[in-house]
Amino acid sequence: MILDAARELFATEGYEAVTMRRIADRIEYSPTAIYFHFKDKESLVRELCDADFLTLAHQFHRIARVADPLERLRQAGIAYMEFGIEKPNHYRLMFMTPHPAMPADESAIERGNPEVDAYAFLKSIIADGLAQKKFRKELTDADLIAQTVWAGVHGAISLHIAKCNDDWIEWRDMKKRMRFMVDLLVKGLEK
Amino acid sequence: MILDAARELFATEGYEAVTMRRIADRIEYSPTAIYFHFKDKESLVRELCDADFLTLAHQFHRIARVADPLERLRQAGIAYMEFGIEKPNHYRLMFMTPHPAMPADESAIERGNPEVDAYAFLKSIIADGLAQKKFRKELTDADLIAQTVWAGVHGAISLHIAKCNDDWIEWRDMKKRMRFMVDLLVKGLEK
DNA sequence: AACCTAACTTAACGTTGTTAAGTAAAGGAG
DNA sequence: CTCCTTTACTTAACAACGTTAAGTTAGGTT
Numbered sequence: 001m002i003l004d005a006a007r008e009l010f011a012t013e014g015y016e017a018v019t020m021r022r023i024a025d026r027i028e029y030s031p032t033a034i035y036f037h038f039k040d041k042e043s044l045v046r047e048l049c050d051a052d053f054l055t056l057a058h059q060f061h062r063i064a065r066v067a068d069p070l071e072r073l074r075q076a077g078i079a080y081m082e083f084g085i086e087k088p089n090h091y092r093l094m095f096m097t098p099h100p101a102m103p104a105d106e107s108a109i110e111r112g113n114p115e116v117d118a119y120a121f122l123k124s125i126i127a128d129g130l131a132q133k134k135f136r137k138e139l140t141d142a143d144l145i146a147q148t149v150w151a152g153v154h155g156a157i158s159l160h161i162a163k164c165n166d167d168w169i170e171w172r173d174m175k176k177r178m179r180f181m182v183d184l185l186v187k188g189l190e191k
Numbered sequence: 192m193i194l195d196a197a198r199e200l201f202a203t204e205g206y207e208a209v210t211m212r213r214i215a216d217r218i219e220y221s222p223t224a225i226y227f228h229f230k231d232k233e234s235l236v237r238e239l240c241d242a243d244f245l246t247l248a249h250q251f252h253r254i255a256r257v258a259d260p261l262e263r264l265r266q267a268g269i270a271y272m273e274f275g276i277e278k279p280n281h282y283r284l285m286f287m288t289p290h291p292a293m294p295a296d297e298s299a300i301e302r303g304n305p306e307v308d309a310y311a312f313l314k315s316i317i318a319d320g321l322a323q324k325k326f327r328k329e330l331t332d333a334d335l336i337a338q339t340v341w342a343g344v345h346g347a348i349s350l351h352i353a354k355c356n357d358d359w360i361e362w363r364d365m366k367k368r369m370r371f372m373v374d375l376l377v378k379g380l381e382k
Numbered sequence: 383a384a385c386c387t388a389a390c391t392t393a394a395c396g397t398t399g400t401t402a403a404g405t406a407a408a409g410g411a412g
Numbered sequence: 413c414t415c416c417t418t419t420a421c422t423t424a425a426c427a428a429c430g431t432t433a434a435g436t437t438a439g440g441t442t
Contacts (some may be wrong), residue, residue: 036240096287096353097353098283098352101357111359119322137239144371145316147350147360147362147363148372150346151346151350151368152343152346152375153346154346154349155342155343155344155349156345156346157341158287158345158346158349159338159342160340161289161347162286162289165291165292168292169338171338172332176269177335177338177342180336181342184339184375184376184379185375185379186379187379188375188377188379189380
């Protein structure tokens, strides 16, 4: 109940608006009750994020079967950005706010397994691309490539989330920006 | 005095650690004194950001004379990211935190003037590149290109700021990632 | 001398995350 | 049935936060 209430509050109103007291109100318990189940607010947020990391990884499931690594990369990039657009408040907590890193053994996510770890999934696409010699020959470091591709799509959606209300910039349609970013990255990698 | 104290606190300890009371302590006034000069905390932060936007634009000054648009783009990208690495806490406030947009007439920044508006500077580079036919022929929209290039370099440094402590990722050296990002973007745009 | 204004201070308000202390119910163990 | 422990809460409070109402002082103007 706590997680459900917190998730909905975070998703609809954003981090600032969510207080322990409001979560407690929503589930009709006292604020203190939450502390019986979660060490503090940070723990609650982290458990929510952890679940969201999993749902993000699951978004990639259907993409895994796309044969061509470049096309798979394109689709993964789009799927990643769509996740951010659909759940901007979750995305902020997951990727735009520095948290003290969670000890690996407390996480529900098995690192390195592309089924549940989105970074591992991205890296596996890149590794495939390297193996099939789809990239420029200077490119050899899968981690460096993965991190930079990630940074690219992350930049597109995080800039949108933080700055879409700054209307002194004539923002282009978000869909166009998403497609162009993926295009640019793939074109930059391609042979 | 208030601005100086606030700037130092924000720069060294990050947003969360800075309270009106601590700023007041530092300058040896009462917290209320600050409210005589600034409407609220948000106004204070915004005035700091505004000054930082200006210093960012000034970083670009020396780059303006680089003749080749592609090389200028590369150097501007690097300079942008270096700014973020050197002042991560300022960068977070400027680009990673959503604020209600400031009315244009209250800002110290003259929008559209590349001397003081970093986005306008970037756009002018792109416009030069387009005029000199340095880009792929499908590319025509300077704003779309500028926004995507910006997103790319923003992604690199904002991901670093938010996630550099997550050591389950084998982060590549930041300098390498910066160079590779600029490379990738330019290669993607180039003819 | 009287007044005004700018620049403060003290004291407080309401809200936040969090905790100390107490309570009520449920489930064995003897 | 009684005693004890554990689980799941509550009420009341704490310190810290952003902010404000009300009062005070110093300097200049009339």
